[in-house]
Amino acid sequence: MKIAIVGSGYVGLVTGGCLADFGHDVTCIDKDEDKIEALERGEIPIYEPGLAELVKANVAAGRLAFTTQLAGAVAAAQVVFIAVGTPSRRGDGHADLRYVRDAAREVAEAVSGFTVVATKSTVPVGTGDEVAQIIATTNPSADVAVVANPEFLREGAAIDDFKRPDRIVVGIEDERARSVISAVYRPLYLNKSPLMFTNRRTAELIKYGANAFLAMKITFINEMADLCEAAGGNVQEVARGMGLDNRIGGKFLHAGPGFGGSCFPKDTLALIKIGQDLGSPMRLVETTVSINEQRKRAMSRKVVAACGGEVRGKTIGVLGLTFKPNTDDMRAAPSLDIIGGLLDQGARIVAYDPYGMAAARGLIDTVEYVSNAYAVADNADALVLVTEWDEFRSLDLARIKTAMKAPVLVDLRNVYSHDEVTRHGFAYFSVGRPAGAGGKSGQSEAAE
CATH class of the missing domain: 3.40.50.720 (NAD(P)-binding Rossmann-like Domain)
Structure with missing residues (x-):
């Protein structure tokens, strides 16, 4: 399965590396050219045990790539994960959703064919509805199912958490997304990881x-x-x-x-x-x-x-x-x-x-x-x-x-x-x- 991940920070890198290790064809996208160039050289910008080795192995196997060019990677993808930052907004403590909204607009302009867009970022309740509205407004012809698929990764144990999760939570409004997300996580079924749809x-x-x-x-x-x-x-x-x-x-x-x-x-x-x-x-x-x-x-x-x-x-x-x-x-x-x-x-x-x-x-x-x-x-x-x-x-x-x-x-x-x-x-x-x-x-x- 072809997967694009918008955002190559902590969550994006761990998600991309692990999904590539499952055998998927994954492209991680980031606007930071220096970060992408460093990743292509095998330099990981964060410390997480095992992540550097995981990334290196999957890049060498041709299953993981990095780019600053969102359009091509998203157009080719069956699933797009939005994994950008949602820091506390200065002054009031609300989650700052500017990066999520920007990603939704860019994804809307690039999608081709039926695509599942999944928010991995931690976002306030109702953000999935907003992302769906942004995509529909930006590109009325886009055939997209927006799902919420939050991460539950502990820093220092993220790879093990991703590969051996207590649960995988998926919020859907379009039933077509159910089979697609199930296929993304199918390699985990041997571990009997509970896939919870809400x-x-x-x-x-x-x-x-x-x-x-x-x-x-x-x-x-x-x-x-x-x-x-x-x-x-x-x-x-x-x-x-x-x-x-x-x-x-x-x-x-x-x-x-x-x-x-x-x-x-x-x-x-x-x-x-x-x-x-x-x-x-x-x-x-x-x-x-x-x-x-x-x-x-x-x-x-x-x-x-x-x-x-x-x-x-x-x-x-x-x-x-x-x-x-x-x-x-x-x-x-x-x-x-x-x-x-x-x-x-x-x-x-x-x-x-x-x-x-x-x-x-x-x-x-x-x-x-x-x-x-x-x-x-x-x-x-x-x-x-x-x-x-x-x-x-x-x-x-x-x-x-x-x-x-x-x-x-x-x-x-x-x-x-x-x-x-x-x-x-x-x-x-x-x-x-x-x-x-x-x-x-x-x-x-x-x-x-």
């Missing part, structure tokens, strides 16, 4: 509902972590006890510095705006967003407390910058608020991230970026673990302690155990864990 508006709401619910789970366990610190409980054991209930499940119950990334922050804001516009306010989501923003900044205060209430003139080492491991995505990363809060308090920041420093440099230029975790610790007054990259899970603590000016470790991801760290002479602070598991907030627990 109407378009329901499919669009499923995507927002899923992201908002996961964001609420994260925010809930973070509030439970604060309660655990106040009451002497252990949030990791609370989360495990909750997660063993099949009605709840253990995923997204890991206490930390708050959620970030390209999806949850913008999608929760967009859902809030959708609810307000339709007179059906999403009060739980509104509260989730407010708590999450406060939490990220509160983590800098946690670091200040660990340093005795004062960080002016002190060197704070930061391990991990991206919003999660296995990605180079710095969008809405908690590290930005944590570092910003510490800089406001007069601290000097030294940081390291395996893949995020190039993006971080464009966002914070007052930080010293170094080449490894041990350089971060050099002469530092405190070390803060913000992103739980694998390479931070088994650091040589004796070496770290020797390098530091003061052996203070603030573990915002609960990677280490209290006994292990304090045995090496550190004052240890973690999130939502009592003495013997982590450090109580604001209380130093150095080994005797």
